[in-house]
Amino acid sequence: MSPASKKRLNYFLISIIVFLIVGKFVLNSLQGNTVYFFSPSDLSKLNEKPNGLVRIGGLVKSDSIQKKQKDNIYTFVITDLTNDVYVEYKGILPNLFQEGKGAVIEGVLKDKKFLIAEKILAKHDENYMPPEVADALKKSGTWNKTYGK
Amino acid sequence: MLNLFQIKKIFELSDNFFYWLKIIFLSIIIFGLILSLVISPKDYLQGDTVRIMYVHVPASWLSLMIFSAMGVCSIVSLIFKIRVCTIYAKSLAPIGFTFSLISVFTGSLWGQPTWGTFWTWDARLTSMLLLVFFYIFYILTWTLIKNFFASEKYSSIIAIVGLANIPIIKFSVEWWNTLHQPASIKLTESPAIHASMLTPLLVMFLGFGLFALFIFLIRYKTEILKLKKDKLNNILK
Numbered sequence: 001m002s003p004a005s006k007k008r009l010n011y012f013l014i015s016i017i018v019f020l021i022v023g024k025f026v027l028n029s030l031q032g033n034t035v036y037f038f039s040p041s042d043l044s045k046l047n048e049k050p051n052g053l054v055r056i057g058g059l060v061k062s063d064s065i066q067k068k069q070k071d072n073i074y075t076f077v078i079t080d081l082t083n084d085v086y087v088e089y090k091g092i093l094p095n096l097f098q099e100g101k102g103a104v105i106e107g108v109l110k111d112k113k114f115l116i117a118e119k120i121l122a123k124h125d126e127n128y129m130p131p132e133v134a135d136a137l138k139k140s141g142t143w144n145k146t147y148g149k
Numbered sequence: 150m151l152n153l154f155q156i157k158k159i160f161e162l163s164d165n166f167f168y169w170l171k172i173i174f175l176s177i178i179i180f181g182l183i184l185s186l187v188i189s190p191k192d193y194l195q196g197d198t199v200r201i202m203y204v205h206v207p208a209s210w211l212s213l214m215i216f217s218a219m220g221v222c223s224i225v226s227l228i229f230k231i232r233v234c235t236i237y238a239k240s241l242a243p244i245g246f247t248f249s250l251i252s253v254f255t256g257s258l259w260g261q262p263t264w265g266t267f268w269t270w271d272a273r274l275t276s277m278l279l280l281v282f283f284y285i286f287y288i289l290t291w292t293l294i295k296n297f298f299a300s301e302k303y304s305s306i307i308a309i310v311g312l313a314n315i316p317i318i319k320f321s322v323e324w325w326n327t328l329h330q331p332a333s334i335k336l337t338e339s340p341a342i343h344a345s346m347l348t349p350l351l352v353m354f355l356g357f358g359l360f361a362l363f364i365f366l367i368r369y370k371t372e373i374l375k376l377k378k379d380k381l382n383n384i385l386k
Contacts, residue, residue, distance in 0.1 A: 001229075008228045023313065027324075036271040036326045057326060094265035096194055104328055121264045126333040128199060129343040130190030 037104045040083035049112045056085050056115055057104040057123065065099055078105060078115075089117035096122035159370050167366070174359035181356045185349035192346075199346070201259040207354040209252040209277070211361055213315055215245030216280060219287070220312030223305035232384045235301050236376075238308060239291060240368035244361050246284035253281060264328060272321035273329035276314060283311035297381055 001009075037057035056078055064077035071090060076099075078085045087105055097103055102123035107115045129137075185203035192199035219238040226234040256274070257267045268274065287307050294300035322331045333342040340347055376382045 005229050012224070012228055019313070036269075036328060039326070094263075096263055097265075101194075119265070121266055121269065121328055123328060124195070124263050124330050126330045126341045128192055128195075128202070128333060128341070128346050130345055131193045132190070133343055134193035 039080040040078060040085045041080050043085065043109075043112055044083045046112070049109045052108070053106055053118070054109055054115075055104050055106045056087070057102065058085075060097065060099050060101060060103050062099045078103065085113055085115055087115045087117050089120060091120070094120060094122040096124060101125075159366065159373065162366065167363070170359065170363050170366075174356055174363055177352060177359060178356035181349055181352035184352055189346055189349045190343075195263060198259060198262050201255050202346075203349050203353045205252055205255040205259060206350060207357045208248040208255065210354060211357055212245050212249035212252055212280065212284075213318060215241050215248065215361065216283065216308070216311060217315050219245065219308045220315070223308035226301065227305045227309070232301075235305065236369060236372045236385070239304070240365055240372050242284060242287050242291075243368070244364050246281070246288060248357070248361070249277070249281045249284055253277060269328055271327040271329055272325045273318065273327045276318045276321050279314055280311070280318060283307065283314060287311070297376075297379070297384075 037055035039058055040056065043056065058078040058080040061077035061079045061084065064075075066075050067073070068075070072092060073088065073090045074093060075086065075088050078087055087107070089105070089107075097120060102125060104121040104123055105115060105117045106119040106121070107117035109115050181203070186200055189200070189203075191197055219241050222234040222238040222241075225231050226238070256277075260269075261267050287304050290304040290307060291300050294303065321327060322329055334340045334347070342350070373382065373385070376385065
């Protein structure tokens, strides 16, 4: 290795170390800001209810989706299995929105437990399988609840 | 592998080699497309939308791998002045850029029916968009700065800085709450994707990979000819 290369390598290694340290601090401070959504438990820990648009993410509680007769108003519960948030939504639900599955709801909080939704995003998980396999799993009783209903 | 550092080797590859490489990658991609669009089953939740994944995932993997390779090449070329690495990185850039665009667009097409939105600013999508911009900046540096040594220096710095974004893309789905789902295929666990869907995915990845290799070899050859034209080929030992 030539002396010039050695010098450049040293500069490089030093800048990597500095970068890693700075990056660590940046990531730490970002931790609070980069949440794409709150879980219902995050929300219950807050002292005041956040104003403006917020996103709540969690599972749609089983047997909680109800449709009001007039208009397309739906109510359901988003849960992270310890805390719940009640949601009211007017509009068309996405295809993949179902009970027991993940969803992210964007809307305005009326209070810490009640959200008026403006937009619903269905969250898809990392499981992929053909319908026949899903049926077979359900029959054999090895169906994992996280796969959905 | 070391042979690749010898510039002449690329010109020893015969036209026959390129011809067969082309035949092989085309047939693998056609086979992969038949597997993924016709033979593979629908998903139990997504239905036919799942088929977008067979293009989206290989393109995303390749765009990350190619940028990582460019970053490593740039470190080597910047520190040890092994110039052939610069040419590797320069030849790889447009390929990775194309794959990153494919990844973003197919992801967006998948997001609309699945999530209910084309685009959202979650950590995975945002960091992936950043990768697209790193590719653009890298390529622009080469087109806008005419002096070879200046553009080599600045483009290498861009690639090295962009390297930091790669783990962020990869682990964004684990570090933060994101709308994007976590990886289905992990090195340490059995895949969360059924074998009948995993096979077409891997075949497509192989096909895309060979396609990338094909374009890379052609571009690499072109870049060396360009250097010869500019009488710079003596910088490559």
